[in-house]
Amino acid sequence: MYLDNSATTKINDEVLKEMMPYLKEDFGNPSTLYSLGRESKKALEESRQRIATSINAKKDEIIFTSGGSESDNLAIKGIAFKLRKKGNHIITSEIEHPAVKETLFFLESLDFKVTYLPVYENGIIKIEDLKQAITPDTILISIMHANNEIGTLQPIEEIGKIAHENGIIFHTDAVQSFGKVKIDVEKQNIDLLSVSSHKINGPKGVGALYIKKGIRLVPLIHGGGQERGIRSGTENVAGIVGFGKATEMAYLKLDEHAEKLSQIRDEIIEKVLGRIPESYLNGDAHERLPNVVNFRFKAIEGESLILLLDSKGYQTSTGSACSSKTLEASPVLTALGLDPVDVHGSLRISLAPENDDFDIDDFVDSIAQSVERLRKMSPLWNKDIDYDAVVGRK
Numbered sequence: 001m002y003l004d005n006s007a008t009t010k011i012n013d014e015v016l017k018e019m020m021p022y023l024k025e026d027f028g029n030p031s032t033l034y035s036l037g038r039e040s041k042k043a044l045e046e047s048r049q050r051i052a053t054s055i056n057a058k059k060d061e062i063i064f065t066s067g068g069s070e071s072d073n074l075a076i077k078g079i080a081f082k083l084r085k086k087g088n089h090i091i092t093s094e095i096e097h098p099a100v101k102e103t104l105f106f107l108e109s110l111d112f113k114v115t116y117l118p119v120y121e122n123g124i125i126k127i128e129d130l131k132q133a134i135t136p137d138t139i140l141i142s143i144m145h146a147n148n149e150i151g152t153l154q155p156i157e158e159i160g161k162i163a164h165e166n167g168i169i170f171h172t173d174a175v176q177s178f179g180k181v182k183i184d185v186e187k188q189n190i191d192l193l194s195v196s197s198h199k200i201n202g203p204k205g206v207g208a209l210y211i212k213k214g215i216r217l218v219p220l221i222h223g224g225g226q227e228r229g230i231r232s233g234t235e236n237v238a239g240i241v242g243f244g245k246a247t248e249m250a251y252l253k254l255d256e257h258a259e260k261l262s263q264i265r266d267e268i269i270e271k272v273l274g275r276i277p278e279s280y281l282n283g284d285a286h287e288r289l290p291n292v293v294n295f296r297f298k299a300i301e302g303e304s305l306i307l308l309l310d311s312k313g314y315q316t317s318t319g320s321a322c323s324s325k326t327l328e329a330s331p332v333l334t335a336l337g338l339d340p341v342d343v344h345g346s347l348r349i350s351l352a353p354e355n356d357d358f359d360i361d362d363f364v365d366s367i368a369q370s371v372e373r374l375r376k377m378s379p380l381w382n383k384d385i386d387y388d389a390v391v392g393r394k
């Protein structure tokens, strides 16, 4: 049972079917004039329209990229380099994905100034902090829509409103929320929005950046001038076609999927918290994606739990793919103000529409048994100790 859909998803059969002709007989370069090329160009533009429609944008406001990371880089560096003379200050949050965070670290090395807003225990920024962080030099606010580890949603509509009241551009990384919750770039005051195909049952290596009409940015990739000169390089036509189809499918059934997945999510939360002592939910209980839940269990290591659950047939994660490799404490969980020991005992479960029918009781049994087994081996676990009292929670 694959329950790590925030990391990536399985390609949908209908998506693959729609892509296949563009890998074989309709292989033309969309920049060419003869019919084969025109066919590719037509498919490209249909996909652009599908993505634009899903977020209430116009077709020519969508630029195709190689994925969420490139979209984040293009949005942030593109605006920073374009508006360098106007100001050098950028505001973000402490829990951004590395595609945003590392881009900002790079800009700091070029003398840009970055403010990292705290997110507090529920994983959400405070609007007051944002207002106070704005300076006359602020050119960009980049705050993610949904967090990739804990699934919490930021108040992007309000953030965008404040950005615009102050003449600042607002970018949001919507890689995790796109296709899971409704997005309306007009209503939510969004200027730049990054999305990625492989999180919504589309192919890997393709994404898009929404750029509101009138906003100018410096390209990262120079060359043949494709994508209105903003992103040169022969387009990944098959990938883009797959992305368009996956987007359309996700949005057609968005309400149905959200309702079903949030029911499963809530049942897992209720059963885990009810059954496993010293287990906690990470992030806000309500402002979260329908398909993501993140727990922490006292006195265990998340990585060991992942391996035990894998041996029982469940593929889950501790959080971000990056922190699973390095064994570093997750910066997202650390930003919630958690005890450093607790940060290591996390488990992220992320669902996709195809997970609509599995044995939740067996899954929760597997978690409970694994946690118990690991605690028996853990020097940190002693059932005679009241851990909440020790860490001052009581």
Ligand SMILES: Cc1ncc(COP(=O)(O)O)c(C=O)c1O
Pocket (backbone or CB within 6 Å): 006, 007, 066, 067, 068, 069, 070, 072, 097, 099, 144, 146, 147, 148, 173, 175, 176, 196, 197, 198, 205, 207
């Ligand atoms: C919030 C967020 N932003 C950006 C990315 C990067 O997207 P991609 O893998 O398409 O480069 C991810 C992927 O995990 C993500 O979760």
